[in-house]
Amino acid sequence: MSNNLPADARKGVNLAETSIHKESPFVESDGLLLYKDGYKTPEFLSSSFCIHLFAERVIVDHYVLLFPDSETLTDYAKALISYNAKITEGPGKWPDDFCPEQNLLPEDASMYFLSALMPSGMILVLLAPNAPDEQIASLFQEQGFNTVHHVAILVDDIYTAAEVWQKKGFIPLSLTPQEDDSLCQWFFRNWAGQIIELICRQGMSKETFSCENIAGLRLSELAA
Numbered sequence: 001m002s003n004n005l006p007a008d009a010r011k012g013v014n015l016a017e018t019s020i021h022k023e024s025p026f027v028e029s030d031g032l033l034l035y036k037d038g039y040k041t042p043e044f045l046s047s048s049f050c051i052h053l054f055a056e057r058v059i060v061d062h063y064v065l066l067f068p069d070s071e072t073l074t075d076y077a078k079a080l081i082s083y084n085a086k087i088t089e090g091p092g093k094w095p096d097d098f099c100p101e102q103n104l105l106p107e108d109a110s111m112y113f114l115s116a117l118m119p120s121g122m123i124l125v126l127l128a129p130n131a132p133d134e135q136i137a138s139l140f141q142e143q144g145f146n147t148v149h150h151v152a153i154l155v156d157d158i159y160t161a162a163e164v165w166q167k168k169g170f171i172p173l174s175l176t177p178q179e180d181d182s183l184c185q186w187f188f189r190n191w192a193g194q195i196i197e198l199i200c201r202q203g204m205s206k207e208t209f210s211c212e213n214i215a216g217l218r219l220s221e222l223a224a
C-alpha cells in the first residue's frame with residue numbers, strides 16, 4: 001500500500017468504498033486540475049473520494065467547490081442536505097465569523113464558507129465571495145468555476161506523503177506543517193500553481209481548519 005494512503009478506517013472514512021477505484025471528478029491540464037463538467041454533483045463527489053491524482057492513488061479528505069455568490073452556494077447546500085449531508089462548518093464569513101480573534105489575514109482573503117460531511121465520510125467545502133474585490137472572486141473570474149482552489153488528501157504520515165508529492169514537483173508553502181491537537185495540515189503547490197493540501201487527523205474530528213492553524217496556512221499561501 002502506498003504510504004500516501006491511510007492504513008485503516010479510524011479517520012472516519014468508509015474505506016469499504018475505497019477498495020474500488022472511482023473515477024476522478026478532475027481532468028488534469030498541464031499541471032492544473034479542473035472539475036469535469038457535470039461531475040460536481042453531491043452523489044458523484046460523495047462516492048468518488050478514492051481516486052488517482054497526478055498518478056497517485058489518494059483518499060480525498062475534502063473537495064472544494066466555488067460559487068459566484070452566497071445565494072448560489074446556499075442552493076447547493078440545500079441539495080447536500082437533501083442528500084443527507086450534515087453541515088459541519090458555517091455558513092459564515094471566513095475567517096471573521098469563525099476565528100474573530102485572528103486579524104492577521106488581509107481583508108481580500110475573506111470568503112463565504114460552508115463545509116458539509118457527506119454520507120461516505122468525505123467532506124465538501126463550499127466557497128463564494130462576500131464582495132467582488134475578494135481573492136476568491138478573482139480566482140473564478142480568471143479560471144472559471146471549474147477551477148480547483150485546492151484538494152485535500154488524507155494521509156497517515158504527513159512527512160512521508162510530503163516526500164511523495166515533492167518528488168512530483170510540489171513545493172511546500174511553509175517550512176513545516178501547521179499542527180494542533182486535532183489537525184495537521186500542509187499546503188503544496190506545483191509549477192502550474194495547483195495547490196494541494198495534505199491533511200492528517202487525530203481522532204474523528206471533521207473540521208477542515210482550526211484557528212490555531214489558519215493564520216500560518218493562509219499567510220504562507222498568500223506569501224508564496
Ligand SMILES: [Fe+2]
Nearest residue numbers: 062152197208
Ligand atoms: Fe482545505
